[in-house]
Structure formats: structure tokens, C-alpha cells
Amino acid sequence: MATKGPEVVTDSKEIAEIYKEFSKFPSLSKASIGPEVISQYGGKYCNIYTEWSQRDLERAEWVKFCRQYIMFYDEDSIVYTGPSGNCTELQGELLTEESPSGIFKAVLRKHTNKKGEEKQFLEIWNKNSKEKSINLSGLDMHGKVYEDDQFGCLVWSHSETHILYIAEKKRPKTETFFQTKPQIDMTEEDEDSIKPEKQKPVKGDVFVYWEDWGEELVKKSTPVLCVLDIESNSISILEGIPDHISPGQAFWAPNDTGIIFVGWDHEPQRLGLQHCTNRKSGLYYVDLTGGNCEQLSSQAKAVWSPRLSPDKCRIVYFEGDVGGPHHRCSKLCMYDWYTKVTSTVVDIVNQPGEDGFTGIYSSALPQNCWAMDSQRVLIGTPQRSRKDLLVINITTRNVTSLTSGSDAGSWTLLSIHQDLMVVTWSSPNCPPSLKVGFLPAAGKEQRVTWVALNETKILPGINWKILTFTPPLEQKNPKFPAMNFEGILVTPSEREEGAPTPIIVWPHGGPHSVFTAEWMLYPVTLCRLGFAVLLINYRGSIGFGQNSVFSLPGNVGSQDVKDVQFAAEFVMKEEFINTSKVFIIGNSHGGFLASHLIGQYPEFYKACAMRNPVINIASELGATDIPDWCTVEAGFEYTTGQLPTPPLLEAMLSKSPISFASQVKSPVLLMLGEKDKRVPPAQGLEFYRALKARGVPVRLLWYPDNNHSLSKVDAEADGFMNITLWFIKYL
Structure with a gap:
């Protein structure tokens, strides 16, 4: 006799309760591993700091909280792990980063004052207290600091005396032609002696358009590299960066001689960057003493996510072709800092072979992805319909999966330090779980023993x-x-x-x-x-x-x-x-x-x-932050400044759902974000009007500020x- 199971739940209150229950499961966003400590009894232990995100339906916002764990280990075997205290909500933290020694921590924090003005502060903490709090907004050296995954960074120098970050370039103050202020007569010498921030506002530029980097990077237009001198509290904006590129994903060069960064070409236009790894960009180095800037990677490629090896000799990064599909298989490349030689560690895989390896499709490497031997790199990447952890030997070029034979589901590397890996695992019926394990010696990587730090259970039913x-x-x-x-x-x-x-x-x-x-x-x-x-x-x-x-x-x-x-x-x-x-x-x-x-x-x-659907590729072409998507997916090559032609528009229209709108009978629910720059809401409105005019049941939900x-x-x-x-x- 078959077990009688529940039919579809139809009561709205019960549905809301089930959604509320499932939405409480948090997701891991970050992990860092503290320095190794040897106890008085000879045992070794370290602290593992983790950050999580969780939906708070009552407050209608994402809540970020931290939780720490302690782990005792002996050589490469874990003796004991356990939580250290309870979860603590993080208020206003945008970016955090521990110093290389683990003694200090830098925090970029936002604070809203009583007038409703949002300020940004850069704080320096030691183990016992807050040492400094610098009002970046008050210094007025630059615009808002970038905290996004595309450009943003907060990086200690190897000497722990300076901190590097990315911010929006300070724009000149503007005023209308009709603004009146008391005038002070000045000679030309007086005007020249005025500091730039004190110069007269530019008249008539109040409404000048500043092109930004598109969806989820709104108001991010011209990033600059900023360095804080911790001792003097002074901030310098690095010079020497070519005018045609936007810098991001930066870190300190070996011996703190300069800054290595990714620069995206923004001339003649900025195309949307979010989820687009095909934008022309390069790996650059700017010398702090001479201000000279040189490109380290090839000239006409797309590169992203560079990471420096522990021995400070090599940089690995992803590389792909410019143009074409927005995301695809990429190369793992390596630049040798001392020989200046670039090599391909893992090439593009067109058709998977007998080993089953399908190539690398990662949008970012973890900040810490190198093994202690500086010979192996760990990558999390989709392999068909699972996400696996791969270890890549930069000398032999061998690619080995750490997780293909483990529990079904998907794995993500959060951090690795001294060969201790912190990962998260989940499956369609099991919420995210935090696990740790030591990376075995080269050639024995498939023998990882994973230990769960937080237990999550497979959902019954x-x-x-x-x-x-x-x-x-x-x-x-x-x-x-x-x-x-x-x-x-x-x-x-x-x-x-x-x-x-x-x-x-x-x-x-x-x-x-x-x-x-x-x-x-x-x-x-x-x-x-x-x-x-x-x-x-x-x-x-x-x-x-x-x-x-x-x-x-x-x-x-x-x-x-x-x-x-x-x-x-x-x-x-x-x-x-x-x-x-x-x-x-x-x-x-x-x-x-x-x-x-x-x-x-x-x-x-x-x-x-449907949520923010593409309905008419032809009408989307002139409104989206990724016009190249429209052209490429329709089967044409995109060129900057391309003007639509009748054959192009005809092809786009013929491939669009709007061409079949007259045949639709199914009731349609549309959900549109008012501030969608990728697929502007006019797309959904076009479908809504077409269906409504033909008597098809249709409902439209409009979400402001989304x-x-x-x-x-x-x-x-x-x-x-x-x-x-x-x-x-x-x-």
C-alpha cells in the first residue's frame, strides 16, 4: 500500500509559514583562518572566522552575522572542532580584512547620522580594541569606496603599514548658471594657489551624464586606487593609471614596491560588467616610486581574479577572449614575477574527454586559493550540473577533483591557509554546511577527510x-x-x-x-x-x-x-x-x-x-547595459558604435517571444524591477500590453528600488x- 502524502498546500498562511521557515537557513559569504597557536601542552589550534547572510522577513532586509569556531589539530588531522560563542550580527560592515599576521583587522563601515547622511569610516582594530577610526567621507579625497565583488578590495600591505582600497574618483563641484554667491576679487596668482578642492564650482555641469558600469554597479564610473598610510592617517590617490582604464581587484606587489590590478577598458564605452567576463581588460602593475604603469598580460584579452602565491613569486588569473558570449570556459594563466614569463596552466576545454573534466567556468577565485607549497591552486567551478573543488598543479598541469567522489551536491572553497581548507557544501534538499579539511600532499589529493563545523540535516520528504x-x-x-x-x-x-x-x-x-x-x-x-x-x-x-x-x-x-x-x-x-x-x-x-x-x-x-524577462531583443538593444548580448545571441558580431540595420533588427525580432504573443493562451504573471538596467522593465510591459489586448489573463507586479x-x-x-x-x- 502506497504511503499517503500531502497534496499541494493551497492555504496562503500555511504557504507563508513554510517560506518563512526555509528562508531562515543562512548562506556562507566569507571565512578566514587565524594564525596557528601552539598551546602550553604542545597541541596546535586556530580560530576560524565566518560571515553568514540571512533573510529577516520582519525587517525586510538581509542580515549579516559572524560566528567563530575553534579547531584543534595535530599535523594534518583534526582533533576537535566547535563553535566559539554565539552568532553576532554585523552592523554597517561593508568590507573587512585581517592583516597578514592576524594581529590587526581593517573594517570599512557605513554609518548614517541623525540627518540621514551616510558616511564611510575605515577602522583599524587590534585584538583588544579599536585603534583608529578615519572618516573617509569627511576627508573628501574621493567619492564612495567600492565594496562590490567586481572592483572592490581592502588589502593590507605586506609590511602592515598601509591599506589599499578602490573608490570613486572625486568629481568637481558644480552649480547652475543662476546660482549666486558673494564674489571675491582674485588675482591670477591667488586662483592658482587655491587647492583643487577649494576651486570654484564648474557652472552648467550639474546635469552632465556620467556613464557607469551598469547593472549592480550603478554610480560606479571612474574608480581610483587609494592608499591609506596608517601611521599618518594620510590618503594618497595613485597616479600613473592610464586614463582609458578603470582599475579594480588590486593587491600589493612583492616587497610592497607597487600595486598589481585589473584594468577594464572604458573607452569608447562602458558595457555592463556584472556576470560578463568577456570585457577587454588587462593585468597591470603601477610602480609606487616612479608612477610608471605597465601591462603584464596580453593586449587584447579579458582577464580577472588575479591571486599572488604565498612565496610571492607567481600570479594566477583567469583569461578569456573579448566579445562573444558573456560567460564561458576560461584559461587559468600564470605570470612569473621574476622571470616575467606568462604561461597557460589550464587551457580551454571545447569537448570534455574521458577524464570528464569540462573546463573552468569560475567568475572569481577565492582570495586565498593557493596551497602552502605555492605549487597548487584550488578552484571551485561547475562541472556539468554540480560544482566541484579542483586542485591544479601549476608544474605538472594536472587537474584533480577533491570532491567528485564525495557526497552528491555542490562545493565552494571559502579559504585555504597552511593547507587547511574551509568549504561550504549544500544540495537541493540540504541547506549549506560548513566543512574543514587538510589538503593532502601532491598526488594524494583525493584522500581529503572532511569534518563538519555546523551540522545541517537533509530535509525529509x-x-x-x-x-x-x-x-x-x-x-x-x-x-x-x-x-x-x-x-x-x-x-x-x-x-x-x-x-x-x-x-x-x-x-x-x-x-x-x-x-x-x-x-x-x-x-x-x-x-x-x-x-x-x-x-x-x-x-x-x-x-x-x-x-x-x-x-x-x-x-x-x-x-x-x-x-x-x-x-x-x-x-x-x-x-x-x-x-x-x-x-x-x-x-x-x-x-x-x-x-x-x-x-x-x-x-x-x-x-x-516570469521575472524581468527578455521579450523583444530588437527593442532591448538601445536600452540595456549589455547591447552586445542582443547582437551576439541573435547570431551577429558586435562592434562598438554599431547602428541597427534592417537585417539585424529582423533577426532579433524573429528570435523574440513577442513574435509568438498572438498564440499565447496560458495565464501569465510578470514581475518587474523598476531599476533593472540589464533587462529594462519596458520589456515586460511590452508583453503585458500585448497579452492584455488579446484577452489573455495577465498580472503585473512592479517592484520599486529593485x-x-x-x-x-x-x-x-x-x-x-x-x-x-x-x-x-x-x-
């Missing part, structure tokens, strides 16, 4: 598995025929006898992105409510080899659409799924696919929900409730 799909012969790509794709199916484990499960089909955005088998709030909560969820990594996804990525441009709206439909129909046949209760959801390019599918297969999907991700806590929670109730309405 939820199963998942990875499915592989082989496109039928007529749907194979002629250029890349030997290619399959995958999906992650999350299902309620208990079903009522004779009652097949309704399913939600979910293609990812990007399109050159991937779903990995990890904890995701929406899918797991929908599953707990009684839905099966199919997350689809169609051809074009990263993690499957470079050929997968390059198979999609020029074929959007057809190859990706057919992949999603094939996967959905395959699961209908093979699993215990209710074929009359199929729903679809998608974000960004996933919304592009969802709106295509309800137009091309109008009888298949009961209802549809960008493309719709990740503000209140918008995310409201979106979940509305999606769930929309699907329940049409069950």
Missing part, C-alpha cells in the same frame, strides 16, 4: 536527481552534434496513491549560466508545497565544455526552446507527473524561454510566471507568494 537528455536527431546542432544536456529534478518523496505530481519547468537565465545541485530557496520551498521542479541546463549552459556555450548564439528562441520542451516531455513520460498540470517559470533569459514556450506550445503549460535580480528581501518573498498562488489558482 524531498528527493532530487540529475537527468541527462540527448536531443533527437532532428534537433542536434550541425556544428556540435555530439552534445547532450542535463536537468535537476526535485520531487516530493511522498505522493498520494493515484495522484501524480504537478510540475514546474524552470530553465535558467543567462543564457550562459547553469543550475548546480545546491541549496536554492524557491525550488525547495515549492517542492515542500507539493510541486515537482525541473531545473533545466539546456545546450548553451556553462560547465559542459566550450562547444556547449558556442552552440547557442544565433539559435536562441529555437535550440534552447526545443531543449526545454524536450526535457519537459521526457520527464512527463518517465516520472509520475501530472501531464495536465505543467507550469513554467523563468528569470531573464529563462523568462525569454518561458514566454517562447507558452507561445510555441500554447496548449502545454497551465500557467506561467534591479534585475529582484533580490531585496521583501520583493523576493512577495514574488514567491504570488508565483505560488498564481499556479495554485490554475491547478
